[in-house]
Amino acid sequence: MTNAVQRPTSAAAQPANSRSRVITASLIGTTIEFYDFYAYATAAVLVFPALFFPTGNDTTALLASFATFGAAMVARPIGAVVFGHFGDKFGRKATLVASLLTMGIATFLIGVLPTFQNIGWFAAFLLLILRLAQGFALGGEWSGAALVATENAPAGKRALYGTFPQLGAPIGFIIANGLFLIINFSMPGENGAPSEAFLAWGWRIPFLFSAVMVIIGLWVRLKLVESASFEKAQATGAIKRFPLGEAFRRYWKQLILGTFIMLATYVLFYLLTSFMLSYGTKAPVAPEGYDAATSGPWVPGLGFTYVEFVLMQIVGVVFFGIFTILAGPIADRVGRRKLLIGVTIGIIVFGTLFPLFLQPQGAATGTLMVIFLILGFALMGSTFGPMGALLPELFPTHVRYTGSAVAYNVSSILGAALAPLVAVVLWAWGGGNPWLVGLYLSAAGVLTLVALILSRETKDVDYDATEH
Numbered sequence: 001m002t003n004a005v006q007r008p009t010s011a012a013a014q015p016a017n018s019r020s021r022v023i024t025a026s027l028i029g030t031t032i033e034f035y036d037f038y039a040y041a042t043a044a045v046l047v048f049p050a051l052f053f054p055t056g057n058d059t060t061a062l063l064a065s066f067a068t069f070g071a072a073m074v075a076r077p078i079g080a081v082v083f084g085h086f087g088d089k090f091g092r093k094a095t096l097v098a099s100l101l102t103m104g105i106a107t108f109l110i111g112v113l114p115t116f117q118n119i120g121w122f123a124a125f126l127l128l129i130l131r132l133a134q135g136f137a138l139g140g141e142w143s144g145a146a147l148v149a150t151e152n153a154p155a156g157k158r159a160l161y162g163t164f165p166q167l168g169a170p171i172g173f174i175i176a177n178g179l180f181l182i183i184n185f186s187m188p189g190e191n192g193a194p195s196e197a198f199l200a201w202g203w204r205i206p207f208l209f210s211a212v213m214v215i216i217g218l219w220v221r222l223k224l225v226e227s228a229s230f231e232k233a234q235a236t237g238a239i240k241r242f243p244l245g246e247a248f249r250r251y252w253k254q255l256i257l258g259t260f261i262m263l264a265t266y267v268l269f270y271l272l273t274s275f276m277l278s279y280g281t282k283a284p285v286a287p288e289g290y291d292a293a294t295s296g297p298w299v300p301g302l303g304f305t306y307v308e309f310v311l312m313q314i315v316g317v318v319f320f321g322i323f324t325i326l327a328g329p330i331a332d333r334v335g336r337r338k339l340l341i342g343v344t345i346g347i348i349v350f351g352t353l354f355p356l357f358l359q360p361q362g363a364a365t366g367t368l369m370v371i372f373l374i375l376g377f378a379l380m381g382s383t384f385g386p387m388g389a390l391l392p393e394l395f396p397t398h399v400r401y402t403g404s405a406v407a408y409n410v411s412s413i414l415g416a417a418l419a420p421l422v423a424v425v426l427w428a429w430g431g432g433n434p435w436l437v438g439l440y441l442s443a444a445g446v447l448t449l450v451a452l453i454l455s456r457e458t459k460d461v462d463y464d465a466t467e468h
Contacts, residue, residue, distance in 0.1 A: 019152075023164050025220050026149040029100055030168025031175070032213045033141045036107040036134060037072075038176035038273070039206040044069045045277045046180070046306060047203045051115040052124045059296055059428060062278060066420040068128050069274065072135025073417030076409035081244055083140020084402030087147070088243035092401065093224045096144040100221065103137035104214030106130045111207030143405035146388045148224065151397075151463065158463065159331035162388025163324050169384065170321035170377075173273070177310050179206045184307060247399040247406065254394040258407030259414070260451035261340070261390070264347050265383045266415025267444040271437065272376045273313065275423040279434060280309040280369065284360060300432035302360060302369065312366070316373030323381025331386040335459045340390070341452050343382040348445035350379055354438025393458035415444065 048068070049061035079099070087095040110130050116123050145165035153161035183205055187197040195202070247255065282301025290298060304312075331339050357372035387408075395403035419440075426436035 021220075021223060022149055022152045022161070025096075025224050026145045026161075026165040027167055027171075028217050028220050029096060029141060030145045030165040031171045032100065032168075032210070032217045033103050033138055034169045034172030035176045035213060036103050036172075036207075036210050037138060038173045039107065039180075039210070040072075040110065040131065040134065041069060041274050042177055042180050042206075042277070042310075043203055045274065045281075047199055048127070051117075051199065051203075052127050054116055059299060059424065063421065063424055064124075066274065066424065068124070068131050070417035070421055071128055072131045072138070073409075073412040075132040075135030076139035076412045077406060079136035079139020080143065080405035080409040081139075081402070082136075084143065084405040085243055087140070087144055087401035087405075088399055089241075092144050092147055092151075093221070095140060095401070096148065096224070097218060097221050099137045099140040099144065100214060100217050103134055103141065104210055104217075106133035106137065107207050107210040108214075111204040111210075139409045140405060142408055143392070143401050146392050146404065147401055150389055150392055157332060158393070159336060159386055159389040159459075160328035162390075162392075163328035163385045164388070166324050166384050166388045167321060169269075170317045170324065170381070173317050173320075174314055176206060177314060179209065181307060181310055243399045243402040244406075247395065247403045251395055251399060251403055255403060255407050255410075257451050257455045258391050258394050258404065259411045260447050261455065262387060262408055262411035262448075263415045263451075264344055264441070264445040264448035265380070265387065266411055267419045267441055268347055268350075268376065268380055268383070270416045270419040271423055271441060272316070272373065272380065274420040275427075275437070276373075277306075277309060277313070278420075278424065279358070279427060280304045280312075281306050284432075297428075297431075299428045302358070302365060304366070304369075308366075309369075312370050312373055315370060316377035318377075319374050320377035320381045320384075323378045324385040325381075327382045327385030328389075331389065332459070335457045336386045336390040336393075337452055337455060337457045340383060340386060341449065343379060344445050344449045344452060347379050347383065348442045348449065350375060351438040351440070351442030351445060354441075355433065355435045358434045358438075390458055393461050393463070397463075 044065045045062070048065040049058070052068075053061045053064040083095050083099055086098075107130075110127065113126055113130070114123055142165065145168070146162055149161040149164045150158045180203075183202045184198060187195045187202050279301045281304055282299065284300045284303045286292070286298035292298060327339065327343075353372075357368045361368060391404040391407055392400050394407070422440060423434075423437045426440055427434055430436045
C-alpha cells in the first residue's frame with residue numbers, strides 16, 4: 001500500500017451532503033444499532049440465563065447466554081460481505097437503510113419472544129436466530145456510517161468526522177442501560193435481584209422501544225444522497241462486479257492488518273461491559289443452600305447490585321464518549337498510527353492492573369471499580385475514535401465498504417465473540433481472581449501493537465483514489 005498526499009478535488013470541495021446531515025445520519029444510525037446490541041447484552045446477563053437457558057448451573061447458564069451473544073459476532077462478517085458488496089456496487093444510502101431496518105425488526109421480535117417456560121428449548125433457538133439477524137445487520141452498519149462521515153469530511157478532518165459514528169457506541173450504551181435502570185426502579189426486586197414483573201414482561205420494553213428509534217433513524221437516512229467519492233468512482237468506471245474478490249485479491253494485507261488493529265478495542269470493550277457486569281454483580285459468597293456437587297464450584301464476584309454496577313458503568317461510558325471525540329482532532333494532527341500505538345501500550349499496561357483494581361478491598365472496592373471503569377473507557381474512546389477513519393482509509397473507494405466492513409467484523413469474532421466466553425472461563429480458572437482475564441486483554445493488546453507497527457500512516461492518503 002502506498003500513500004498519496006490528499007489533494008483537494010472538485011468532489012471533495014463540494015460535499016454531497018450538508019455537515020448537519022452527515023453528522024446526524026452517521027450518529028443516529030449507529031446509536032440505534034448499538035442501542036439494540038447493548039439491550040441484548042444487558043439482558044444476556046440479567047434475564048436470559050433464567051428465561052431461556054435454565055440449566056440449573058449459574059455459570060453454565062451464563063455461558064449459554066453469552067454464547068448466543070457471541071453468535072452475533074459470527075454473523076457480522078456475513079453481513080459485512082453482503083452489505084459491503086451492495087454498498088460498493090450500488091451505493092451507501094440503500095445499504096444503510098437496509099441494515100437499520102434489519103436490526104430494528106430483529107430487536108423488536110426479541111421483545112415478543114416466548115420463553116423457555118412457554119415453548120421449551122425452541123425459545124432459545126428463536127432467540128439465537130434473531131441474535132444472528134442482529135449481528136448480520138450490524139455487520140453492514142458500522143462501515144456504511146463511517147463512510148458517510150469520512151467521505152463527506154472536509155480536507156484534514158476525516159478523523160474528526162470519523163468519530164461521529166463512533167459516538168453511537170457510548171450513546172447507545174447509555175440509552176439502553178438507562179432504560180433498563182428506569183424499568184428496574186419502577187419494578188424493584190428483593191436484594192437487587194430482578195423482580196417477578198421485570199422477568200415476566202419488564203425486560204421486553206427496551207426491545208419494543210427500539211421500533212420508535214428505528215423509525216426516526218430511517219427518516220434521517222432516507223434524506224441522504226450518495227457521497228461524492230462514490231459518485232466519482234462510478235463516473236470513472238472503477239466500480240467492480242465483485243468487490244469482495246477484489247478486496248481479497250489485491251488488499252489482503254490491509255484486511256489482515258485492519259482485523260488485528262481492531263482486536264484490542266473489541267476485547268477491551270466487551271470485558272468492560274458484558275463480562276464486568278457479570279463479575280461485578282456476582283455475590284462474593286455462595287447463597288445459603290448452594291450445592292457445589294450439582295451446580296459446580298462457586299465462582300465469587302464483587303457483590304454489587306445490578307443498579308449500582310450499571311450506574312458505575314455509565315459514569316465510565318461518559319469518559320468513553322469524551323475521549324472518542326478528543327481522539328479525532330489528535331489523530332488528524334499527529335496521525336492515526338502514532339496515537340494508536342501509544343493507546344495500545346496503555347491497554348497492555350491496563351490489563352496487568354486488573355488484580356489491583358478488581359479484588360474485594362472493603363469500603364474501597366466501589367471507588368476502585370469506578371476508577372478502573374473510567375480508565376478503561378477512556379482508553380476505549382481513545383482507540384475506538386480513530387478507527388472510524390483508519391479502517392476505511394486502508395482501502396480505495398471501490399472496495400472501501402467491503403474492506404473496512406470485513407476487517408472490522410472479522411475482528412469481532414476474534415475479539416467480541418470470544419471475549420466474554422474466554423473471560424468467564426479464565427475467571428473460573430482463577431477461582432474468582434480476574435488476573436488471567438487481565439493477561440488476556442494484554443495479550444490482545446500485543447497483537448494489535450504488532451499490527452500497528454507493521455502498518456503505515458493513512459492520515460494523508462488520497463481518499464478519492466481508486467488505487468492504493
